[in-house]
Amino acid sequence: MSIQNRFQPLLKQREQEHLYRRRPLVFSPQQPIMQINGIECINFSSNDYLGLANHPNIKQALLNSLNTEDDISYGSGAAHLVTGHHLHHHLLEDELADWLGVERTLLFSTGYMANLAVQQTLMQAGDTILADKLNHASLIDGAQLSAATVKRYPHLDMEALERRLKQAQAQNSQVMIVTDGVFSMDGDIAPLKTLQQLAQNYQAWLFVDDAHGIGTLGKQGKGCFEHFGLEPDENTIIVGTLGKAFGTSGAFVAGSETLIETLIQFARPYIYTTAMPQLNALAIREALKLVKNAEASREALQQNIKHFREGALKIGLNLWPSETAIQPIMLGKSETAVAWSEALKQAGFWVGAIRPPTVPKNQARLRVTLSASHTVEQIDQLLQALHNIQTRIGG
Numbered sequence: 001m002s003i004q005n006r007f008q009p010l011l012k013q014r015e016q017e018h019l020y021r022r023r024p025l026v027f028s029p030q031q032p033i034m035q036i037n038g039i040e041c042i043n044f045s046s047n048d049y050l051g052l053a054n055h056p057n058i059k060q061a062l063l064n065s066l067n068t069e070d071d072i073s074y075g076s077g078a079a080h081l082v083t084g085h086h087l088h089h090h091l092l093e094d095e096l097a098d099w100l101g102v103e104r105t106l107l108f109s110t111g112y113m114a115n116l117a118v119q120q121t122l123m124q125a126g127d128t129i130l131a132d133k134l135n136h137a138s139l140i141d142g143a144q145l146s147a148a149t150v151k152r153y154p155h156l157d158m159e160a161l162e163r164r165l166k167q168a169q170a171q172n173s174q175v176m177i178v179t180d181g182v183f184s185m186d187g188d189i190a191p192l193k194t195l196q197q198l199a200q201n202y203q204a205w206l207f208v209d210d211a212h213g214i215g216t217l218g219k220q221g222k223g224c225f226e227h228f229g230l231e232p233d234e235n236t237i238i239v240g241t242l243g244k245a246f247g248t249s250g251a252f253v254a255g256s257e258t259l260i261e262t263l264i265q266f267a268r269p270y271i272y273t274t275a276m277p278q279l280n281a282l283a284i285r286e287a288l289k290l291v292k293n294a295e296a297s298r299e300a301l302q303q304n305i306k307h308f309r310e311g312a313l314k315i316g317l318n319l320w321p322s323e324t325a326i327q328p329i330m331l332g333k334s335e336t337a338v339a340w341s342e343a344l345k346q347a348g349f350w351v352g353a354i355r356p357p358t359v360p361k362n363q364a365r366l367r368v369t370l371s372a373s374h375t376v377e378q379i380d381q382l383l384q385a386l387h388n389i390q391t392r393i394g395g
């Protein structure tokens with residue numbers, strides 16, 4: 001069978017189910033007002049929570065480095081274990097570890113790869129992975145790459161989790177609890193205090209993907225542990241991503257010396273790939289300085305979240321109980337979500353329609369993401385447009 005004959009019907013079906021995805025073409029820097037597909041619009045769908053993606057300090061750091069005697073090649077040339085591990089990679093790992101108060105961190109080119117690495121490397125046959133049902137796709141894929149048995153528990157259901165912990169204990173099986181810190185499509189925060197307590201009670205390891213908490217939550221933006229006043233213990237594994245609040249790209253795993261050395265020795269998604277360009281590590285080092293000192297931006301972000309929620313609830317939108325920058329408006333059917341998203345585009349607002357398989361069936365939604373760089377006026381304009389669409393199209 002030809003590729004054409006196999007896949008044309010699947011593409012057609014996807015289109016008929018209102019699930020077809022297209023890549024919007026962006027003609028401007030990442031910022032609140034953008035040119036997307038030739039339309040000028042206010043962007044409410046990126047993860048640039050602190051407005052750092054187009055920050056002048058980061059661009060200046062790159063320019064300075066290129067214009068001075070710093071002798072930096074663009075390409076890293078090889079994997080970290082070969083000849084790709086350059087000075088700025090190394091310094092960045094130390095600075096991230098100091099910032100988070102952990103023994104070590106390890107850089108990856110993307111969060112997706114970091115998440116493929118952790119479970120595959122640490123979890124062996126006979127072990128058990130207990131994963132929240134709404135975990136990010138990269139965590140689900142990472143679990144599948146490991147030899148462990150994978151069981152999912154209902155979203156945030158700590159009693160269900162404890163029952164599974166008891167079962168695993170009875171079978172003498174080493175457990176890793178795997179969860180998003182801030183859930184990427186829902187915006188709610190995992191109950192870390194309970195999770196840490198459960199992990200400690202059952203000698204389980206706790207793996208938290210803090211892609212959306214790093215930079216936005218806690219003092220100095222240290223993420224969801226700091227947000228709850230907790231400290232990661234020796235059996236905690238944290239993944240942070242650098243393409244969201246950091247405004248750059250890449251990711252890191254944070255934890256103990258033994259954890260990091262184990263990943264360096266055995267993690268295939270670490271070993272068999274080229275190191276990110278050193279210039280990117282240099283840009284991330286500059287972003288880290290900004291993130292640490294971004295208390296004013298974090299406060300502005302909280303104010304924007306509060307302002308959006310109050311306005312949206314006043315006009316009767318079906319919000320999710322989220323206190324973070326991710327604010328889903330639940331609409332149910334995929335075609336409704338697409339219709340709202342299209343109508344918003346016509347009105348000059350870019351808000352993504354999130355549909356299955358990214359979210360469960362009949363839970364299609366608009367995913368509004370807020371940034372410290374949005375103005376109150378821009379949020380009010382979005383609320384007005386949502387109100388108009390609600391009256392015209394309905395939910």
Ligand SMILES: *Cc1c(COP(=O)(O)O)cnc(C)c1O
Pocket residue numbers: 109110111112113115136138180184209211212241242243250251
């Ligand atoms: C975005 C995201 C990732 C992937 O990170 P990338 O650096 O974009 O590959 C992983 N986990 C969660 C929860 C995310 O939202």
